[in-house]
Amino acid sequence: MTMLNHQPFRDWLFSEEPLDPQDALLLQEHLRSCEECQRQRQAWNGALHFIKNAREVSPAEGFLNRWQERLKAQRLRRQHKLAWVFFGAAAGLAMISLTILGWQVFEALRAPQNLLLFLFLRVASYITIMNSISDYLNIFRALVPGLPVAGLVFFVGFISMISVLWLATYKRLSAVRRIIE
């Protein structure tokens, strides 16, 4: 009998789908006459019986403990990884800030006269402001003993208004002006 003649029977032998009665009869007839297919069936039945009776293999004692240790180690690794990510991000930001600062310092050092002029003007303006405050305080100290309470309230209000006006004027004058041609 050729392989071709065996094929449908082989398919039935190894299929777990239920056969219809006619096919089952055909298979039985074939098995009675074909030694090779009988051997195949016996072999599969033997293997199946063996597999179904093979016991389950268990892990060694303490599997749960080892798993818990592994989980702990994994969490620790993740925390380390996260810490490194944050550290890296912070270091990156610090590097960018330092680079910008360094660039500005470098630019200032390339033309120091501008920087010195700026510092001198800033110091001069602070001195002027301090002198003005000192003058106002002197006038106030000289006037206070002779002024009535209502006059004092009026004076303080007046000074406050003048201060606001002065601040607004200073801000307006010191703002960058757009030149309109």
Next chain:
Amino acid sequence: MIDLSPEWIAQAQRGNSEAFSKLVEACQTPVFNLCYRMLNDPYEAEDAAQETFLRAYNNLRQYDNQRSFLTWLLSIAAHYCIDQIRKRRMNLLSLDDAVYLDPPDTAPGPESTLSMGEEQKKVRMLLEKLSPQDRAAVIMLYWYDLSYDEIAEALSMTVSAVKSRLHRARQVMAQSWSEQENPAKTERRQNDHAQSPAF
């Protein structure tokens, strides 16, 4: 099949690691058994089983409560083992000249309880000629009585692909069984087949 309390699963999904530990305790044997049958090595099986539980723990939110929890675990284990077998083959191909292998961990290992008896050898011989996917399908069907639908879902394939793989696997296992039981006869028969024009 083992019986798992849905309460443990629900608690584990809410982040209770004690409840997940109970699930590990209950499912360790089927998961380890699948890994051992797939990989044929107790150390690798231990590693694969532990990795399976870690992956399950990390992806517990993706677990669909309509499915069996054990089937879900076995699915993770099978996919992991299939990947490991592929990697092992790749390593064999690319590291032919490797002369040094890491020594196994000296911690108490599975070898202490696992004796490579005659039965284990026979199971190993039956399964070793199967492809990793066929092996996983056979283990799920014959050890854990999963349905074709469950196997298909677990191995990400169609039901007809599962049936076809199992059909092929049965033929291979029958052949392996014949060779184990009657090595001389099998050899003679193979010679006869080689000489016959029909085969």
